[in-house]
Amino acid sequence: MQRSAGLYGSLIVDVAEGEKEPFEYDGEFNLLLSDWWHKSVHEQEVGLSSNPFRWINEPQSLLINGRGQYNCSLASRYNSSAALPECSLGGGEQWAPNVLKVLPNKTYRLRIASTTSLASLNLAIGGHNVTVVEADGNYVQPFSTTDVDIYSGETYSVLFTTNQNPDENYWISVGVRGRLPQTPQALALVNYLPNHASKFPTSPPPVTPQWDDYNRSKAFSNRIQGLEGTTPPPPADYDRRIMLLNTQNTIDGLTVWAINNVSLSFPPTPYLGALKYGIKAAFDQTPPPDTFPDWYDIMSPPANPNATTGNAIYTLDFNSTVDVILQNANTLQPNDSEIHPWHMHGHNFWVLGYGDGKFQRGDEKLFEKAGRRPPLKNTAVIFPFGWTALRFVADNPGAWPFHCHIEPHLHMGMGVVIAEGVEFLADVPRETLSCGLTGMMFSGNGEEGHN
Numbered sequence: 001m002q003r004s005a006g007l008y009g010s011l012i013v014d015v016a017e018g019e020k021e022p023f024e025y026d027g028e029f030n031l032l033l034s035d036w037w038h039k040s041v042h043e044q045e046v047g048l049s050s051n052p053f054r055w056i057n058e059p060q061s062l063l064i065n066g067r068g069q070y071n072c073s074l075a076s077r078y079n080s081s082a083a084l085p086e087c088s089l090g091g092g093e094q095w096a097p098n099v100l101k102v103l104p105n106k107t108y109r110l111r112i113a114s115t116t117s118l119a120s121l122n123l124a125i126g127g128h129n130v131t132v133v134e135a136d137g138n139y140v141q142p143f144s145t146t147d148v149d150i151y152s153g154e155t156y157s158v159l160f161t162t163n164q165n166p167d168e169n170y171w172i173s174v175g176v177r178g179r180l181p182q183t184p185q186a187l188a189l190v191n192y193l194p195n196h197a198s199k200f201p202t203s204p205p206p207v208t209p210q211w212d213d214y215n216r217s218k219a220f221s222n223r224i225q226g227l228e229g230t231t232p233p234p235p236a237d238y239d240r241r242i243m244l245l246n247t248q249n250t251i252d253g254l255t256v257w258a259i260n261n262v263s264l265s266f267p268p269t270p271y272l273g274a275l276k277y278g279i280k281a282a283f284d285q286t287p288p289p290d291t292f293p294d295w296y297d298i299m300s301p302p303a304n305p306n307a308t309t310g311n312a313i314y315t316l317d318f319n320s321t322v323d324v325i326l327q328n329a330n331t332l333q334p335n336d337s338e339i340h341p342w343h344m345h346g347h348n349f350w351v352l353g354y355g356d357g358k359f360q361r362g363d364e365k366l367f368e369k370a371g372r373r374p375p376l377k378n379t380a381v382i383f384p385f386g387w388t389a390l391r392f393v394a395d396n397p398g399a400w401p402f403h404c405h406i407e408p409h410l411h412m413g414m415g416v417v418i419a420e421g422v423e424f425l426a427d428v429p430r431e432t433l434s435c436g437l438t439g440m441m442f443s444g445n446g447e448e449g450h451n
C-alpha cells in the first residue's frame with residue numbers, strides 16, 4: 001500500500017542519441033494522475049485485513065501532478081445545480097490546478113501516467129482532439145480521439161495541436177470510469193499565451209464518459225495497435241499457455257482475491273535471493289496451477305468461496321514464448337465483476353485480444369484477426385466478465401511480479417510471480433538479500449536480517 005501513500009513518480013526515458021522518434025512536437029508536459037484518500041494507508045490496510053472486511057471505498061480527490069481539490073469544484077461554475085460549491089481561488093494555492101502554458105498553432109506532447117491506487121480514468125482536453133502515439137513506452141499506430149482511457153499502471157503519450165480560438169483557455173479534465181464515480185473530476189488548465197491563466201475557460205470541462213459504458217472502453221482498448229513496422233508477436237508455439245482465473249474469495253473470513261484459487265502472500269525471503277542460492281525453505285516449491293477447472297462458472301459468485309494462500313511461483317523456460325489468458329469472473333456479490341489492470345514487471349507483452357465471457361479453445365483464432373497488430377504493453381486491463389490474452393517471451397532473467405495494479409487488490413492477493421533464467425544472473429544485489437532467510441545467511445549471525 002506504499003504507492004497509495006504517495007510513493008511514486010515518473011521517469012522519462014529519452015530516445016538514444018541519434019535516434020529519432022516517429023513523430024514531432026514543439027513542447028511537452030508531464031501529467032501524473034493519481035487518486036487520494038483522507039483515511040491513512042495504515043487504516044486502509046487494517047480495514048482490508050480485518051474480519052469483517054472494510055473496503056477503502058472511492059477516493060476523496062483525483063490529483064493531476066499532485067494537485068486536486070476537496071469540498072469544492074472548479075467545474076461547478078458551469079453547472080449551478082452542481083452538488084459542490086465552486087472553489088474560490090485567490091492565486092498561488094497549493095491545490096490550484098496545474099497550468100500548461102502553450103502558444104497557438106503548435107503541437108505538444110503530453111506524457112500521461114496513472115499511478116492510481118484504485119481509479120480507472122478518462123482524460124480529455126476541451127475543444128481539442130488528441131493523437132495517441134505511445135503506450136507503456138512502445139510506439140503505437142497513431143490515432144485521433146476525443147479522450148483517452150487510462151488504467152492504473154499505464155502510460156501514454158498523446159499529441160495535441162493548439163488550433164482552437166487563441167483568445168480562450170481550455171480545461172483538461174480527468175474523471176473516473178469502471179466504478180460508480182463518487183469523486184469530482186480533476187482539472188488542469190491549457191493556457192493559450194498571452195492570455196492570463198486566471199481567465200476562466202468559457203466552455204465547461206469535458207464530461208467523463210458514462211462509467212459503465214464498457215463497450216466504449218473496449219472500443220478504445222481495441223484501437224491501441226502496434227506501430228506499423230514494429231516487431232509482431234512471435235507465432236504461438238504453445239510452449240506454454242497459462243490460464244489465470246481471477247476470483248474474489250474468502251479465507252478464514254477475510255475477503256481476498258485469488259488466481260486459480262491461490263491468493264498471493266509474499267514470503268519474508270525475497271524470491272531472487274532464494275532462487276539464486278537455492279533456499280528451498282523460502283517459499284512453497286510446488287508450482288501453482290496452470291489452469292482452472294473447465295466447469296467453473298464465471299458468471300456467478302464462486303460456488304465454494306474458499307481459497308488458499310500461497311507463495312509458489314511459475315517457472316518459465318528461458319526464451320520460451322508464453323501465452324497468458326487472464327479470465328475475469330463474478331465477485332462474491334451476484335451480478336458483479338470488476339475491471340483489473342494487470343501489470344507485468346520485467347517484460348513487455350503483446351496484447352493479443354480481449355473477449356467477453358469465458359475463453360474457449362478456438363478463441364485464439366480471434367488473435368489473428370486480419371490486419372490487427374497487437375500492441376506491446378506492460379499493463380493490460382481485463383473487462384468485467386471477460387478475458388484478455390497476452391503473449392510474451394520469457395527472456396529476462398529474474399523473478400517478476402505480475403499483478404493487478406489496483407493497490408488494495410494486490411494487498412488482498414491478486415497477483416502471481418513468474419521466474420526465468422535465474423541461473424544466468426551474474427549477481428544479486430546485496431540490498432535485496434537483507435530480509436528473511438537470505439538476511440540470516442548473509443549477516444552471519446542473523447541479527448541484521450529483518451523479517
Ligand SMILES: O=C1O[C@H]([C@@H](O)CO)C(O)=C1O
Nearest residue numbers: 055248255331332338409412
Ligand atoms: O476488492 C474489492 O472489495 C470491494 C467489494 O467487492 C467488497 O466490499 C470492491 O469494490 C473491491 O474492488
